[in-house]
Amino acid sequence: MLDLHIRQRLGAFTLDIAFTAEERGVTALFGRSGSGKTSVINAIAGLRRPDAGHIRIGDTVFFDSVRRIDVPVEKRRIGYVFQESRLFPHMTVRSNLQYGLRRVPAGERRIAFEPVVDLLGLGHLLDRRPRGLSGGEKQRVAFGRALLAQPRLLLMDEPMASLDAARKAEIMPYIERLRDEMNIPIVLVSHALDEVVRLATTMVLIAEGRVRAAGPVGTVMGRLDLSAVTGAQDAGAVLDLTVERHVPEDGLSVLAFDGGRLTVPQIDRPPGAAVRLHIHARDVIIALQPPSGVSLRNTLTATVAEVAESGPSSADVRLAVGGSFLIARITRAAVRELELAPGRLVVALVKGIAFEPDSSGEASDRRKRVVDV
Template sequence: MLEVALAHRFGTTGFAIDAAFTAPTPGVTAVFGPSGCGKSTLLSAVAGLLQPRSGRVALDGTVLLDTAASQMVPPEKRRCGVVFQDSRLFPHLSVETNLRYGLRRAPRGAEGPGMEEVIALLGIAPLLPRRPAALSGGERQRVALGRALLSRPRILLMDEPLASLDAPRRAEVLPFLARVRERFRLPILYVTHALDEVDRLADHLVLMEAGRVLAAGPLEDLSARTDLPLLAARRDAGAVLACTLLDHDPARGLSRLGFAGGDLRVPLREEPVGTPLRMRVRARDVSVATAEPGGLSVQNILPATLESIEPAAAHEAMLRLRIGGAVLLSRVTADAVARLALQPGQPLWALVKSAAFAPAAPEAGTRGAEGFPQSTP
């Protein structure tokens, strides 16, 4: 388990952070929030690059920081592999030599991946003789990730590693981060303000705002909460579902996914039957009906119970729908709530178009209901 609790203020009137959370290990814990909320400060304290005025950090029972006991493990002995926004590669060294620098930092006898495995996993063999100036932004970040892995860390710390990349380069690097997540099962603390990165990578989510932790817990649980404006107020707000690919119907161009609330039909996917998938179903893509509809193009018509109604944006409301063992969110107008006389406890039908699950193009900058391959815990 990763335990983090810290309080710090920069100067006498500067930015203050007072944050605490615990997260399971191994797995990816995403720290999500707007720019300037304290995410990077928190990560720096875990890495030992910042000594807070008070705090405690422990990883799987090993204490890295405890100000009350005057205990602080130096950064170089914490075995944290850090990947920053900018790659921070040595510009005068080749890619191969940058990677070997990481390997030299690994403690003697420490278990971890070797050069050949990291190079193959990240697809950087053609880059080995080049210097960083000859690499694209995405290539530099893959090399920086490789160098961090070769130091054989006990935890990987990633500080908005894709923030400086354009959409195509982000789409290029994300699959490699997912490979690292699935292959090594390291504890990873991943700072980001991009929801698609959270969906793709995170097991556990920590929401931060103005230096404080608003909520922390499994991604699927937090995504379905309507009382967290940091998520629910977004136009791409929606519930994240853990699904399994059940079968394909090539003749119809559809695949069928199973989840805790039943089945979903989505555009034909490439993954084999049995693949775990994580799907974000945007609230604005979910409609409701008070009676089972017929004669519709909509493929997914699911019996639901209305659990709650919360105000959303102007003249809108957010519905929380219970569907078996799962929850969906539906963003509707306030007029629809009044016109349908919606009340908590009411049985409804949730309608989700199959086309809503089609992946958005990377250049679009936003994503619809989308599924990402998900490793089993």
């Protein structure tokens, strides 16, 4: 587990960050530019020394101001992938990959060259130089070089920020494979919510140098008081579902979770596979009775859990659906007319669904949508 609590004065800006991250999976530091995210991972890497606090990974202490411990960068064994790949231009892909591996004693090498090449699809690129690679290919090589340095932890500072939509769609599945197949915790810095929703297991929401919330992505996204930080346009719930079945004749897939079932355009994942949905608050309608005679078919039985104002004329309503939650953004007049209050039984109508592209990487990174399914 990564255990971090640091404080640092940066001019007029004060960083005071505390969170823990599990040993496996992706912890996403999410927030607007200038919120302090990169300063946090630079402190983890040893590139910036905090004024006070501690940084630990498991039983290893990297920094502790009270005990006067500050392990040098080169001894922390932390992989770092920057926004730009920063490959050595005079070296081939093979030499770039082997650079980190050669710096680790043979007896400490638990990650081998060939599996990393296979994992990242780099076999056909080994004899090429960086100038002949696309942006996505360069980042894959950067991932490989960081992995072969045998890191305890992998840091990624907005690794897709410089990529266009097509290259971003290309790189996403490889980060998923790193998350799922390598037993290395990853800390990802991002201000793109679609990246966080798709990749992260834990979300740390940072604003003005402070942690506003931390926990599972669905839990953080489901809080009504955080929409101003996550972004009003992106307000909504995140659901983790399972592919139940496909309906090829209609081009649809049925997804199940503890709150019911949702129908989406057919996705390229087998029954039993996990799928994460981001359902925008603006795409959820509340009714008191199941509708009839309409084309919309995604309806879920729900209970009002919380109501909060979200604008001069709007309100956000948090709906409990099984053990999960949806958020609906409706007018304050509708809240009054429907007499919505905690405990009220309602029906949630889902107009549109945004979900992660399929893991094959063949889809673009634009969210696919289904309207009136």
